[in-house]
Amino acid sequence: xxxxxxxxxxxxxxxxxxxxxxxxxxxxxxxxxxxxxxxxxxxxxxxxxxxxxxxxxxxxxxxxxxxxxxxxxxxxxxxxxxxxxxxxxxxxxxxxxxxxxxxxxxxxxxxxxxxxxxxxxxxxxxxxxxxxxxxxxxxxxxxxxxxxxxxxxxxxxxxxxxxxxxxxxxxxxxxxxxxxxxxxxxxxxxxxxxxxxxxxxxxxxxxxxxxxxxxxxxxxxxxxxxxxxxxxxxxxxxxxxxxxxxxxxxxxxxxxxxxxxxxxxxxxxxxxxxxxxxxxxxxxxxxxxxxxxxxxxxxxxxxxxxxxxxxxxxxxxxxxxxxxxxxxxxxxxxxxxxxxxxxxxxxxxxxxxxxxxxxxxxxxxxxxxxxxxxxxxxxxxxxxxxxxxxxxxxxxxxxxxxxxxxxxxxxxxxxxxxxxxxxxxxxxxxxxxxxxxxxxxxxxxxxxxxxxxxxxxxxxxxxxxxxxxxxxxxxxxxxxxxxxxxxxxxxxxxxxxxxxxxxxxxxxxxxxxxxxxxxxxxxxxxxxxxxxxxxxxxxxxxxxxxxxxxxxxxxxxxxxxxxxxxxxxxxxxxxxxxxxxxxxxxxxxxxxxxxxxxxxxxxxxxxxxxxxxxxxxxxxxxxxxxxxxxxxxxxxxxxxxxxxxxxxxxxxxxxxxxxxxxxxxxxxxxxxxxxxxxx
Numbered sequence: 001x002x003x004x005x006x007x008x009x010x011x012x013x014x015x016x017x018x019x020x021x022x023x024x025x026x027x028x029x030x031x032x033x034x035x036x037x038x039x040x041x042x043x044x045x046x047x048x049x050x051x052x053x054x055x056x057x058x059x060x061x062x063x064x065x066x067x068x069x070x071x072x073x074x075x076x077x078x079x080x081x082x083x084x085x086x087x088x089x090x091x092x093x094x095x096x097x098x099x100x101x102x103x104x105x106x107x108x109x110x111x112x113x114x115x116x117x118x119x120x121x122x123x124x125x126x127x128x129x130x131x132x133x134x135x136x137x138x139x140x141x142x143x144x145x146x147x148x149x150x151x152x153x154x155x156x157x158x159x160x161x162x163x164x165x166x167x168x169x170x171x172x173x174x175x176x177x178x179x180x181x182x183x184x185x186x187x188x189x190x191x192x193x194x195x196x197x198x199x200x201x202x203x204x205x206x207x208x209x210x211x212x213x214x215x216x217x218x219x220x221x222x223x224x225x226x227x228x229x230x231x232x233x234x235x236x237x238x239x240x241x242x243x244x245x246x247x248x249x250x251x252x253x254x255x256x257x258x259x260x261x262x263x264x265x266x267x268x269x270x271x272x273x274x275x276x277x278x279x280x281x282x283x284x285x286x287x288x289x290x291x292x293x294x295x296x297x298x299x300x301x302x303x304x305x306x307x308x309x310x311x312x313x314x315x316x317x318x319x320x321x322x323x324x325x326x327x328x329x330x331x332x333x334x335x336x337x338x339x340x341x342x343x344x345x346x347x348x349x350x351x352x353x354x355x356x357x358x359x360x361x362x363x364x365x366x367x368x369x370x371x372x373x374x375x376x377x378x379x380x381x382x383x384x385x386x387x388x389x390x391x392x393x394x395x396x397x398x399x400x401x402x403x404x405x406x407x408x409x410x411x412x413x414x415x416x417x418x419x420x421x422x423x424x425x426x427x428x429x430x431x432x433x434x435x436x437x438x439x440x441x442x443x444x445x446x447x448x449x450x451x452x453x454x455x456x457x458x459x460x461x462x463x464x465x466x467x468x469x470x471x472x473x474x475x476x477x478x479x480x481x482x483x484x485x486x487x488x489x490x491x492x493x494x495x496x497x498x499x500x501x502x503x504x505x506x507x508x509x510x511x512x513x514x515x516x517x518x519x520x521x522x523x524x525x526x527x528x529x530x531x532x533x534x535x536x537x538x539x540x541x542x543x544x545x546x547x548x549x550x551x552x553x554x555x556x557x558x559x560x561x562x563x564x565x566x567x568x569x570x571x572x573x574x575x576x577x578x579x580x581x582x583x584x585x586x587x588x589x590x591x592x593x594x595x596x597x598x599x600x601x602x603x604x605x606x607x608x609x610x611x612x613x614x615x616x617x618x619x620x621x622x623x624x625x626x627x628x629x630x631x632x633x634x635x636x637x638x639x640x641x642x643x644x645x646x647x648x649x650x651x652x653x654x655x656x657x658x659x660x661x662x663x664x665x666x667x668x669x670x671x672x673x674x675x676x677x678x679x
Contacts, residue, residue, distance in 0.1 A: 005030075007068045012406075012440060014071060014426060016386040021083035024072045028091040031065040032098045038062075043107040051124075054115040055132060058108075059484050062099075069095050070426055078410055078417045078444065079386050085170065092166055093159050096604075100158030103142030104151040112136060127652040131483045134282070134651075141281065143270060150269055157262050157269075161604040164255050164262075168245075169418065169602035171252050175245040176216045176596075177415050181224075181237060184211040188230055193350040196223035198451040216241050217413045218420075219448040226334045227350075231325070238331035243590040252595040257571050259601055260559060263608065275560040276609035283492040284616065284655050288561045291494075291612045295553045298615055302550065305543035305678050310584055313541075316340050330585045341540055345533045349459050352530065356463050357520035358411065358447070358456035364516020365467060368506050369474065372639030373647070374398045380406065389414075389449075395438075395477050405429065405439035405477030411466070412456070413446035420598070421445040421465045423472035423500075428479070428487045439477045439488065443469040455520055460534060464504045471503035472496075474647055481650035488650050493610045495655035497617030498624065499647055505625045508535055509633045539677035544584060546615075546676060551582035553612040556600055560609040622672035624663060 006018040007027035038061035045053050069091075076088045102108060115121045116132050124132060143154040182204060183189060189197055189212060199219060200212035207213060214220045214237065224237050245252040263275040272278040276288030285291040317328055317336045328336070342348045366377040376398045383392035391409045396402060413419070427440035447462045458466070475496075476488035489496050506512040510531055517526035526534075555578045559571070568574045575594040580587050594600075599607040607613070624642075631638045645662040659667060673679040 007031075007071060008064075010064065010067075012427065012438065013383060014440075015384045016071075016075070017384045019071065019075065021081065021087040024084075024087040025091045027068055028065070028072065028095055031068050032094060035062045035065045035098065039102065039105065039108055043105075043111050045111065049111070049115040049118055049121075051115070051120065051128065054111055055128070055135070058112065058135070059131070062102075063484065065095070065098075067426055070424065074424060074426075074442070075386060080173070080416045080418075089163075089166065092162055096159045096162035097155060100142070100155050103139045103144050104146070104155060106144075109139050109144045112139070127481060127483055127486060130652065131486055134486070137282065141270060141278065146269065154266065154269055157266050158604065161259060161262050161266075164259050165601055165603050165606070168252050168255050168259070169598055171245045171250045171255070172596045172598050172602070173418050175250045176419060178250070179216050179237075179240045179244075181214045181233065182209055182211050183214070183233075188233065189228070191227045191229035192223060193227060193348075193353075195350065195353055195448060195451065195457060196220070196227065199223075199448055202449075202451060216244065218446050219413060222334075225331060226338045228335070231331070231335075234331040234335060235329070239588055239590055242330070242588060243592055244596040246590070246592045246595045252601070253570075253572055253592070256594065256597075256601045257565070260563065260571065261565075263560065274562075276557055277561075279560075279605055279609045280494075283610070283613075284494045285612070288557060288609065291609075291616075292554070292557045292561065294616060295550055295557065295612050298546065299550045299554075301673060302543045302546050302678055306547050309541050309543050313337060313340060313584070316343070328585050330583070330588065330591075333584050337541055337544075341537065345536055345540065347530060347533050349461070349537075352460050352517075352526075352534070353457035354519050354521070355517045355526045355530070356458040356460070357454075358450075358458055358466075360455075360518060360520070361458060361463055361466060361516050362409075364512075365470060367515055368512050368634070369470070370398060371634050371636060373474065373478065373643045374636065374640060375404065375474075375478070383408075386410075387414075402435065403438045404436075405441065407440065407473055407477065408442040409444075410442065411445040411447050412449040417444075417446070418598075419446055421469050423469045423476070423489070425476045425488060428476075428484045430484065431482050436480065439479065441473050441476045443473050445469065457520065460507065460537070464507045467503045467507050468500045471500035474503075475499040475650075478643055478647040479650045480648040481652045483652075486651040491651040492655050493607070494613040494616040495620070495658075497613055498620045498659075501614075501617050501621035502625055502642075505621070505628070506633065508538055510535075511633050538675065542676035542678055546678065547582050549611075549615055551579060552597075553615060554578060554582075555594070556607070556609060556611040559594075559600075619669045619672045620659060620667050622675050623668050624659070626671045627663060 005023050005027050006015040007023050008030065009015060038057065042054055042057050042061065072088050072091065076084050112135060116136060121132060143151055146154060197212065200214055203215065203220070204211050204213035214224055221237060221241055225234055228234055267275040267278040270278060274288060276291065280286060280288055280291055285294065313333070313336055314328055317332065320339065338348060369375055369377070374397060376396045377393050380392045380394050385392065387410065389410055389412045392406065393409065394406045395404045397404055421444060423441060423443050425439070425441045429437040429439040445465055447458060448456055450456045472489055479488040481487040513526060513531060513534070518524060555575050558578060559575070563571070563574055565571065572592055572594065576587055576591060579591070579593065599611060601608070628635065628638055642662060646658055649658050670679060
């Protein structure tokens with residue numbers, strides 16, 4: 001039905017180029033009412049309750065609303081304007097109130113329980129039984145069994161969390177964009193690789209400036225902090241990065257303090273010891289204590305190696321500059337670490353860029369996945385896009401030709417786009433009379449863009465990031481779960497990173513690298529010595545990299561398990577004490593990484609009490625990849641098994657069962673430690 005509002009259209013391909021800020025609030029208002037009517041119909045079922053009129057109806061009740069609000073939030077993330085931001089901020093509280101109200105709707109909860117108690121309900125098996133059990137459990141964990149005042153308070157908390165966490169993310173984006181350094185003398189650029197110099201020149205020109213412009217966006221910041229010889233400029237940009245969103249109307253510290261308070265209150269209302277226990281209850285770790293113990297074991301295994309790495313870097317730095325510059329500082333660590341890498345491995349990351357032109361990497365990634373998973377990816381040129389940087393692709397089964405899914409790719413930074421890399425889902429395919437309908441998703445990144453007549457040339461880390469997000473995308477697009485709520489990436493958060501992180505392994509294997517690592521001008525393959533150094537580099541300062549993740553995970557868990565402002569004081573000082581325990585150098589006075597930690601605080605839950613998931617999933621991915629190593633890294637039978645037993649299964653079974661079905665045993669942490677040289 002044509003409505004004049006593109007957010008109300010239900011076509012597979014989304015008309016992004018026709019969606020404007022003015023469409024958002026009216027569309028979401030209408031879709032909330034439509035979803036509410038679906039819920040009322042479930043409650044008001046006359047006669048016998050069936051799977052179709054209760055559970056399946058509930059699974060589909062918010063489908064159009066989910067899609068529209070995902071689109072609106074996405075646009076605000078990638079092409080934000082004051083108008084878009086205002087529209088999303090106006091609609092968000094109403095949507096949040098509606099969603100939080102579902103679990104507090106007594107009539108709906110009774111309807112779902114009534115079906116579960118029927119003969120048909122008790123006889124369910126497999127994914128349908130799992131859906132009923134998980135749905136009722138999620139209702140309990142969201143407050144369905146609270147008394148009336150408790151339900152009112154729970155709804156208030158959810159709405160306030162929605163507003164606060166959106167503002168947190170906006171502040172980080174705005175604070176990132178507030179900062180720039182414009183250098184006007186070429187001598188100030190000493191140490192920077194040509195790619196960074198060219199990008200800075202292009203950035204300055206885009207602002208009508210002469211010289212070279214550097215920002216806090218990832219490609220620019222990373223180049224400066226890793227390569228620029230001028231220590232004062234490194235210090236300036238590092239201090240700005242560490243203190244983002246801590247001042248004026250961008251100050252996130254009061255926001256995150258309030259978010260923590262609300263999360264504690266929510267957990268207490270629901271009868272949990274803390275917020276970590278609340279969110280981890282349905283994940284593989286099960287409790288906050290178990291997650292914290294896991295991280296502490298990783299820390300203990302890493303500590304001896306970390307001590308040696310810190311001593312080695314300090315000794316190396318002193319050899320180069322002597323004691324004149326004083327103690328090593330945070331803005332020195334990446335710089336001298338890169339110098340040490342060059343000495344020990346006799347290469348730097350920039351040497352790899354010419355061998356990783358983005359179009360070629362993408363083509364190679366698609367070919368690897370074709371061989372492993374039996375899929376064919378082709379670009380589709382007639383899509384409606386939100387920006388000229390965006391590309392659109394279709395995924396088909398190589399044997400049957402079935403259209404499995406499609407996705408958008410948006411890989412370059414811009415000031416209207418938030419930082420980082422991520423995957424999201426717009427549409428979950430479903431079975432029908434003619435087969436499965438396709439899935440629709442996206443991957444986003446912030447990689448160095450093309451410069452002059454050169455293609456975008458990636459770092460090895462960029463290549464890994466691209467493969468990582470594509471792994472998430474495949475988890476969505478190759479899913480074969482009939483229940484929308486359990487499809488694709490809708491799995492436990494300490495399992496969701498397995499399909500993404502395992503794909504990173506093909507970025508360091510000789511057989512797969514040979515498929516795409518070729519010089520963008522000459523076509524020459526990555527030389528054997530550089531290939532070997534890529535492998536070696538995965539172990540370079542691995543303890544330091546790992547302890548950084550341990551630091552973030554520990555801070556996250558302690559904030560959500562033990563932090564009490566009445567006892568521990570202000571949140572900034574509390575987190576600084578934790579960070580200082582793991583930091584490779586003294587923290588500067590303005591160090592406030594928690595204020596820009598969007599993983600934890602830019603959504604009501606997000607990775608809050610879940611950052612440990614990255615390390616947890618790294619254990620899984622290294623262990624699971626050991627099977628590929630044994631059977632062949634491009635073995636199509638092993639790939640098909642992974643597709644069928646992991647990627648296709650979504651949340652249709654407990655994650656540990658899925659893992660054991662693929663590996664034939666429990667996870668083993670030793671392959672991860674061995675891969676990093678920490679065993």
